[in-house]
Amino acid sequence: MEDCHKLKPVTAAHKFIDYYFPDCDGALLAGSVVRGEATETSDLDIIVFDETVESSYRESLINSGWRIEVFVHNLDSYQDFFCSDYKRARPSLPRMVSEGVVLRDTGILDSIRNEANQLLAEGPEEWSSETIDTKRYFITDALDDFIGCNNRSEAIFIAGTLAELVSEFVLRTNKRWIGASKWIIRSLRDYDKNFAEQFAEAFDEFYKNDDKTDVIRIVDRVLDPYGGRLFEGFLIGKK
Structure with a gap:
Protein backbone atom coordinates (compact mmCIF):
# COMPACT_ATOMS: atom_id res chain seq x y z
CA MET A 1 0.00 0.00 0.00
CA GLY A 123 15.71 14.26 34.76
CA PRO A 124 18.46 11.64 34.62
CA GLU A 125 20.22 10.08 37.58
CA GLU A 126 22.77 12.37 39.22
CA TRP A 127 26.42 11.55 38.55
CA SER A 128 28.60 10.44 41.47
CA SER A 129 31.87 12.22 42.23
CA GLU A 130 33.70 9.14 40.96
CA THR A 131 31.88 9.32 37.63
CA ILE A 132 32.63 13.04 37.34
CA ASP A 133 36.35 12.39 37.93
CA THR A 134 36.37 9.61 35.34
CA LYS A 135 34.71 11.87 32.78
CA ARG A 136 37.17 14.69 33.62
CA TYR A 137 40.05 12.33 32.96
CA PHE A 138 38.78 11.25 29.53
CA ILE A 139 37.98 14.84 28.56
CA THR A 140 41.50 15.83 29.60
CA ASP A 141 42.94 12.99 27.55
CA ALA A 142 40.98 14.06 24.46
CA LEU A 143 41.87 17.71 25.02
CA ASP A 144 45.58 16.89 25.28
CA ASP A 145 45.34 14.93 22.03
CA PHE A 146 43.55 17.86 20.42
CA ILE A 147 46.09 20.43 21.60
CA GLY A 148 49.09 18.35 20.58
CA CYS A 149 47.77 17.12 17.24
CA ASN A 150 49.54 18.52 14.17
CA ASN A 151 47.64 16.38 11.67
CA ARG A 152 44.58 18.25 10.44
CA SER A 153 42.67 15.09 9.45
CA GLU A 154 43.21 13.48 12.85
CA ALA A 155 42.35 16.70 14.70
CA ILE A 156 38.96 16.87 12.96
CA PHE A 157 37.94 13.54 14.46
CA ILE A 158 39.48 14.27 17.86
CA ALA A 159 37.40 17.46 17.94
CA GLY A 160 34.25 15.45 17.31
CA THR A 161 35.02 13.14 20.22
CA LEU A 162 35.82 16.11 22.45
CA ALA A 163 32.54 17.83 21.55
CA GLU A 164 30.54 14.73 22.52
CA LEU A 165 32.41 14.23 25.80
CA VAL A 166 32.14 17.86 26.85
CA SER A 167 28.47 18.24 25.90
CA GLU A 168 27.68 15.10 27.90
CA PHE A 169 29.62 16.47 30.88
CA VAL A 170 27.83 19.81 30.83
CA LEU A 171 24.40 18.27 30.62
CA ARG A 172 24.86 15.41 33.09
CA THR A 173 26.54 17.52 35.76
CA ASN A 174 23.50 19.79 35.52
CA LYS A 175 21.13 16.79 35.68
CA ARG A 176 19.88 17.32 32.15
CA TRP A 177 19.07 14.83 29.41
CA ILE A 178 21.70 14.21 26.73
CA GLY A 179 21.38 13.38 23.05
CA ALA A 180 23.25 12.04 20.05
CA SER A 181 23.87 13.57 16.63
CA LYS A 182 21.57 16.61 16.15
CA TRP A 183 20.19 16.08 19.63
CA ILE A 184 23.53 17.10 21.14
CA ILE A 185 23.05 20.73 20.21
CA ARG A 186 19.30 20.57 20.80
CA SER A 187 19.89 19.30 24.33
CA LEU A 188 22.45 22.03 24.95
CA ARG A 189 19.98 24.67 23.72
CA ASP A 190 17.32 23.31 26.06
CA TYR A 191 19.80 23.71 28.90
CA ASP A 192 21.36 27.10 28.02
CA LYS A 193 20.93 28.80 24.64
CA ASN A 194 23.88 31.16 25.16
CA PHE A 195 26.24 28.36 26.11
CA ALA A 196 25.03 26.23 23.18
CA GLU A 197 25.77 29.08 20.77
CA GLN A 198 29.25 29.64 22.22
CA PHE A 199 29.94 25.91 22.16
CA ALA A 200 28.96 25.58 18.49
CA GLU A 201 30.89 28.70 17.52
CA ALA A 202 34.06 27.46 19.23
CA PHE A 203 34.10 24.23 17.23
CA ASP A 204 33.01 26.05 14.07
CA GLU A 205 36.04 28.32 14.42
CA PHE A 206 38.30 25.29 14.58
CA TYR A 207 36.67 23.54 11.62
CA LYS A 208 36.72 26.68 9.46
CA ASN A 209 40.01 28.31 10.46
CA ASP A 210 41.99 25.60 12.27
CA ASP A 211 41.95 27.79 15.38
CA LYS A 212 41.80 25.71 18.59
CA THR A 213 41.79 28.63 21.03
CA ASP A 214 38.06 28.88 21.71
CA VAL A 215 37.62 25.12 22.00
CA ILE A 216 40.37 24.90 24.59
CA ARG A 217 38.96 27.86 26.48
CA ILE A 218 35.41 26.51 26.63
CA VAL A 219 36.56 23.03 27.71
CA ASP A 220 38.60 24.51 30.55
CA ARG A 221 35.64 26.68 31.54
CA VAL A 222 33.42 23.59 31.78
CA LEU A 223 35.94 21.62 33.85
CA ASP A 224 37.05 24.40 36.23
CA PRO A 225 34.14 24.14 38.72
CA TYR A 226 34.95 20.43 39.16
CA GLY A 227 38.68 20.75 39.65
CA GLY A 228 39.85 21.40 36.10
CA ARG A 229 41.80 18.99 33.96
CA LEU A 230 42.64 15.66 35.55
CA PHE A 231 45.61 13.39 34.91
CA GLU A 232 47.94 12.96 37.86
CA GLY A 233 46.39 10.92 40.64
CA PHE A 234 43.56 9.48 38.57
CA LEU A 235 42.96 5.87 39.53
CA ILE A 236 40.49 3.32 38.30
CA GLY A 237 40.19 -0.43 38.96
CA LYS A 238 43.04 -0.76 41.45
CA LYS A 239 42.15 -2.88 44.49
Whole structure:
Protein backbone atom coordinates (compact mmCIF):
# COMPACT_ATOMS: atom_id res chain seq x y z
CA MET A 1 0.00 0.00 0.00
CA GLU A 2 1.94 3.03 -1.24
CA ASP A 3 0.71 6.30 -2.73
CA CYS A 4 2.63 8.19 -5.37
CA HIS A 5 2.55 11.57 -3.62
CA LYS A 6 2.82 12.78 -0.06
CA LEU A 7 -0.23 13.42 2.06
CA LYS A 8 -0.24 15.83 4.99
CA PRO A 9 1.70 14.24 7.91
CA VAL A 10 -1.28 13.68 10.21
CA THR A 11 -3.45 12.48 7.33
CA ALA A 12 -0.75 10.04 6.22
CA ALA A 13 -0.28 8.82 9.79
CA HIS A 14 -4.02 8.22 10.26
CA LYS A 15 -4.15 6.34 6.98
CA PHE A 16 -1.19 4.21 8.03
CA ILE A 17 -2.78 3.29 11.36
CA ASP A 18 -6.15 2.56 9.77
CA TYR A 19 -4.54 0.14 7.33
CA TYR A 20 -1.81 -1.57 9.39
CA PHE A 21 -3.05 -1.28 13.01
CA PRO A 22 -6.84 -0.87 12.85
CA ASP A 23 -7.37 -2.62 16.20
CA CYS A 24 -4.52 -1.08 18.21
CA ASP A 25 -5.15 0.40 21.65
CA GLY A 26 -3.34 3.66 21.00
CA ALA A 27 -1.14 5.43 18.47
CA LEU A 28 0.82 8.68 18.37
CA LEU A 29 2.58 10.72 15.68
CA ALA A 30 5.80 12.25 16.99
CA GLY A 31 9.11 13.62 15.73
CA SER A 32 10.09 16.65 13.70
CA VAL A 33 6.77 16.99 11.84
CA VAL A 34 5.02 17.47 15.20
CA ARG A 35 7.62 19.94 16.51
CA GLY A 36 7.45 22.05 13.32
CA GLU A 37 11.07 21.17 12.46
CA ALA A 38 10.49 18.94 9.44
CA THR A 39 12.91 19.02 6.49
CA GLU A 40 12.77 17.48 3.03
CA THR A 41 14.24 14.26 4.41
CA SER A 42 12.13 14.02 7.56
CA ASP A 43 10.14 10.86 8.18
CA LEU A 44 7.08 10.10 10.28
CA ASP A 45 7.73 8.65 13.73
CA ILE A 46 4.68 6.65 14.82
CA ILE A 47 4.33 4.92 18.20
CA VAL A 48 1.78 2.11 18.42
CA PHE A 49 0.45 0.45 21.57
CA ASP A 50 -1.26 -2.89 21.03
CA GLU A 51 -1.95 -5.36 23.84
CA THR A 52 -1.94 -8.27 21.37
CA VAL A 53 1.70 -7.74 20.36
CA GLU A 54 3.98 -10.29 22.02
CA SER A 55 7.11 -8.11 22.09
CA SER A 56 8.14 -4.64 21.00
CA TYR A 57 9.64 -4.03 17.58
CA ARG A 58 10.66 -1.26 15.20
CA GLU A 59 10.00 -1.26 11.48
CA SER A 60 10.84 1.09 8.60
CA LEU A 61 8.67 1.37 5.52
CA ILE A 62 7.26 3.79 2.95
CA ASN A 63 3.59 4.65 2.87
CA SER A 64 1.59 7.53 1.35
CA GLY A 65 4.81 9.00 0.00
CA TRP A 66 6.41 9.14 3.47
CA ARG A 67 9.25 7.23 5.05
CA ILE A 68 7.78 5.88 8.26
CA GLU A 69 9.49 4.62 11.40
CA VAL A 70 6.99 2.71 13.49
CA PHE A 71 7.71 1.74 17.09
CA VAL A 72 5.33 -0.97 18.28
CA HIS A 73 4.78 -1.90 21.93
CA ASN A 74 2.35 -3.87 24.00
CA LEU A 75 1.00 -2.35 27.20
CA ASP A 76 4.01 -3.49 29.23
CA SER A 77 7.04 -3.49 26.91
CA TYR A 78 7.26 0.30 26.64
CA GLN A 79 8.18 0.46 30.34
CA ASP A 80 11.43 -1.42 29.67
CA PHE A 81 12.32 1.23 27.08
CA PHE A 82 11.43 4.02 29.49
CA CYS A 83 13.78 2.43 32.02
CA SER A 84 16.56 1.93 29.47
CA ASP A 85 16.23 5.52 28.23
CA TYR A 86 16.41 6.78 31.81
CA LYS A 87 19.59 4.83 32.51
CA ARG A 88 21.35 6.09 29.38
CA ALA A 89 19.98 9.62 29.93
CA ARG A 90 18.52 9.77 26.40
CA PRO A 91 14.72 9.84 26.72
CA SER A 92 13.85 9.00 23.12
CA LEU A 93 10.61 7.11 23.71
CA PRO A 94 9.34 9.21 26.65
CA ARG A 95 9.92 12.36 24.59
CA MET A 96 8.03 10.96 21.60
CA VAL A 97 5.14 9.87 23.82
CA SER A 98 5.03 13.25 25.56
CA GLU A 99 5.04 15.35 22.39
CA GLY A 100 3.01 13.04 20.16
CA VAL A 101 -0.24 13.88 18.41
CA VAL A 102 -2.93 11.31 19.19
CA LEU A 103 -3.97 9.18 16.24
CA ARG A 104 -5.99 6.61 18.16
CA ASP A 105 -6.79 6.07 21.83
CA THR A 106 -9.04 3.55 23.54
CA GLY A 107 -8.33 5.18 26.90
CA ILE A 108 -4.77 4.00 27.59
CA LEU A 109 -2.68 6.98 26.49
CA ASP A 110 -3.24 9.35 29.43
CA SER A 111 -1.54 7.04 31.93
CA ILE A 112 1.34 6.26 29.57
CA ARG A 113 1.79 9.95 28.87
CA ASN A 114 1.78 10.74 32.58
CA GLU A 115 4.60 8.22 33.08
CA ALA A 116 6.58 9.81 30.24
CA ASN A 117 6.07 13.35 31.52
CA GLN A 118 7.02 12.39 35.06
CA LEU A 119 10.23 10.76 33.85
CA LEU A 120 11.11 13.77 31.68
CA ALA A 121 10.51 16.19 34.54
CA GLU A 122 12.60 14.14 36.94
CA GLY A 123 15.71 14.26 34.76
CA PRO A 124 18.46 11.64 34.62
CA GLU A 125 20.22 10.08 37.58
CA GLU A 126 22.77 12.37 39.22
CA TRP A 127 26.42 11.55 38.55
CA SER A 128 28.60 10.44 41.47
CA SER A 129 31.87 12.22 42.23
CA GLU A 130 33.70 9.14 40.96
CA THR A 131 31.88 9.32 37.63
CA ILE A 132 32.63 13.04 37.34
CA ASP A 133 36.35 12.39 37.93
CA THR A 134 36.37 9.61 35.34
CA LYS A 135 34.71 11.87 32.78
CA ARG A 136 37.17 14.69 33.62
CA TYR A 137 40.05 12.33 32.96
CA PHE A 138 38.78 11.25 29.53
CA ILE A 139 37.98 14.84 28.56
CA THR A 140 41.50 15.83 29.60
CA ASP A 141 42.94 12.99 27.55
CA ALA A 142 40.98 14.06 24.46
CA LEU A 143 41.87 17.71 25.02
CA ASP A 144 45.58 16.89 25.28
CA ASP A 145 45.34 14.93 22.03
CA PHE A 146 43.55 17.86 20.42
CA ILE A 147 46.09 20.43 21.60
CA GLY A 148 49.09 18.35 20.58
CA CYS A 149 47.77 17.12 17.24
CA ASN A 150 49.54 18.52 14.17
CA ASN A 151 47.64 16.38 11.67
CA ARG A 152 44.58 18.25 10.44
CA SER A 153 42.67 15.09 9.45
CA GLU A 154 43.21 13.48 12.85
CA ALA A 155 42.35 16.70 14.70
CA ILE A 156 38.96 16.87 12.96
CA PHE A 157 37.94 13.54 14.46
CA ILE A 158 39.48 14.27 17.86
CA ALA A 159 37.40 17.46 17.94
CA GLY A 160 34.25 15.45 17.31
CA THR A 161 35.02 13.14 20.22
CA LEU A 162 35.82 16.11 22.45
CA ALA A 163 32.54 17.83 21.55
CA GLU A 164 30.54 14.73 22.52
CA LEU A 165 32.41 14.23 25.80
CA VAL A 166 32.14 17.86 26.85
CA SER A 167 28.47 18.24 25.90
CA GLU A 168 27.68 15.10 27.90
CA PHE A 169 29.62 16.47 30.88
CA VAL A 170 27.83 19.81 30.83
CA LEU A 171 24.40 18.27 30.62
CA ARG A 172 24.86 15.41 33.09
CA THR A 173 26.54 17.52 35.76
CA ASN A 174 23.50 19.79 35.52
CA LYS A 175 21.13 16.79 35.68
CA ARG A 176 19.88 17.32 32.15
CA TRP A 177 19.07 14.83 29.41
CA ILE A 178 21.70 14.21 26.73
CA GLY A 179 21.38 13.38 23.05
CA ALA A 180 23.25 12.04 20.05
CA SER A 181 23.87 13.57 16.63
CA LYS A 182 21.57 16.61 16.15
CA TRP A 183 20.19 16.08 19.63
CA ILE A 184 23.53 17.10 21.14
CA ILE A 185 23.05 20.73 20.21
CA ARG A 186 19.30 20.57 20.80
CA SER A 187 19.89 19.30 24.33
CA LEU A 188 22.45 22.03 24.95
CA ARG A 189 19.98 24.67 23.72
CA ASP A 190 17.32 23.31 26.06
CA TYR A 191 19.80 23.71 28.90
CA ASP A 192 21.36 27.10 28.02
CA LYS A 193 20.93 28.80 24.64
CA ASN A 194 23.88 31.16 25.16
CA PHE A 195 26.24 28.36 26.11
CA ALA A 196 25.03 26.23 23.18
CA GLU A 197 25.77 29.08 20.77
CA GLN A 198 29.25 29.64 22.22
CA PHE A 199 29.94 25.91 22.16
CA ALA A 200 28.96 25.58 18.49
CA GLU A 201 30.89 28.70 17.52
CA ALA A 202 34.06 27.46 19.23
CA PHE A 203 34.10 24.23 17.23
CA ASP A 204 33.01 26.05 14.07
CA GLU A 205 36.04 28.32 14.42
CA PHE A 206 38.30 25.29 14.58
CA TYR A 207 36.67 23.54 11.62
CA LYS A 208 36.72 26.68 9.46
CA ASN A 209 40.01 28.31 10.46
CA ASP A 210 41.99 25.60 12.27
CA ASP A 211 41.95 27.79 15.38
CA LYS A 212 41.80 25.71 18.59
CA THR A 213 41.79 28.63 21.03
CA ASP A 214 38.06 28.88 21.71
CA VAL A 215 37.62 25.12 22.00
CA ILE A 216 40.37 24.90 24.59
CA ARG A 217 38.96 27.86 26.48
CA ILE A 218 35.41 26.51 26.63
CA VAL A 219 36.56 23.03 27.71
CA ASP A 220 38.60 24.51 30.55
CA ARG A 221 35.64 26.68 31.54
CA VAL A 222 33.42 23.59 31.78
CA LEU A 223 35.94 21.62 33.85
CA ASP A 224 37.05 24.40 36.23
CA PRO A 225 34.14 24.14 38.72
CA TYR A 226 34.95 20.43 39.16
CA GLY A 227 38.68 20.75 39.65
CA GLY A 228 39.85 21.40 36.10
CA ARG A 229 41.80 18.99 33.96
CA LEU A 230 42.64 15.66 35.55
CA PHE A 231 45.61 13.39 34.91
CA GLU A 232 47.94 12.96 37.86
CA GLY A 233 46.39 10.92 40.64
CA PHE A 234 43.56 9.48 38.57
CA LEU A 235 42.96 5.87 39.53
CA ILE A 236 40.49 3.32 38.30
CA GLY A 237 40.19 -0.43 38.96
CA LYS A 238 43.04 -0.76 41.45
CA LYS A 239 42.15 -2.88 44.49
